[in-house]
Amino acid sequence: MADKILKEIIDRYPRERRYALAVMQDMQRHYSYIPREGLELLAGHVGCKVAELYSMATFYKALSLKPRGKHIIKLCNGTACHIRGSVNLINGINRELGIAPGETTEDGEFTLELVNCLGSCALAPVMVVDETYYGKMTLEKLPSILGEYRKEAK
């Protein structure tokens, strides 16, 4: 039951406000988002208000309140990547997967996120899938890279 797992995650940490972020990161990792129930249980555990945690959850990009895909595609749209055509890649991914930035595919496999700099401008335009960096991205490379993750899913 979701409830039990949530409790387990929460109980790993002392009942102090300063652990709230760590707990939310664990929930994010486990569920690919932070369930509402999780926020409410956590507020009770560390003794703060739901609004405070909700504020944090909406502040950090790494946390999400809606379920995210199994694979997270981070597409850089920082200055260097933008100039080198990241917008084309956004369109390309949209054609391949049918999702716009911030959206998740219906099968729950992929989520596309735009980020503002990945600190590797020399490789622009950069795309990161889960933990793997793909530099000097082109539209041509897209299908095969995404295909790999699709295969993995099957």
Add this chain to the structure above:
Amino acid sequence: MIITIDGKACECEKGEFLLQVAKRNGIDIPTLCHHDGLPGQAACRVCLVEVKDGGRSQVTASCVFPVDHEIEVSTNSRKVKEERGMVLALLRMRAPGSEVIANMCEAYGAPKIGRLKPVVDGDKCILCGLCKRACASLGNGAIETLMRGTQKYVGTPYDQPSADCIGCGSCAEVCPTGAIEMKDEKGVRTIWGSEFRLVYCRECGKLIGTEEYMKAAGNTDDLCDDC
């Protein structure tokens, strides 16, 4: 200790904030995010003044500037007018729907900045955070600043009625720009998407608060402070 503000000698204690001293001496400094009950906000920067100290001068927020030795203060120097004007002009872009800010812009000569567009048309909130601090300081913590950057706003979790809200209306009360909608109608208060039954003093009929507020305040006899 004596400091001068706009040429006037003003008595003050060490550690007092400039704004406090000015107010006590009848000197007008505009403010938005300052509230005596919730000091230290310093978010709006409308209260800028110029502090001259020896050979140096700085423009600074008077609401959080503690006086610790003799200084010379100007609330209307060219520098202050310029910087305060720009602050107000930017706030007007942030909160184009606020009459308070529009009036301040008029009164303090804010320049028009044509190349900027309002963040959200009709918005009144300057995101000072006073409302959420008021809410938290009362132990309710029902509202918070959500999201960040240009998408930042004040709201309840999931934009839904919050079980932590007691309808006290403190947020609407402290808000400098009237950005929080609260409606009292036919004995019912509507705020943050919730409805609360209002309670009136059984002696004089004055509005005391909502039922939930009464419970939180431990008021069981339905009498107002005066009765």
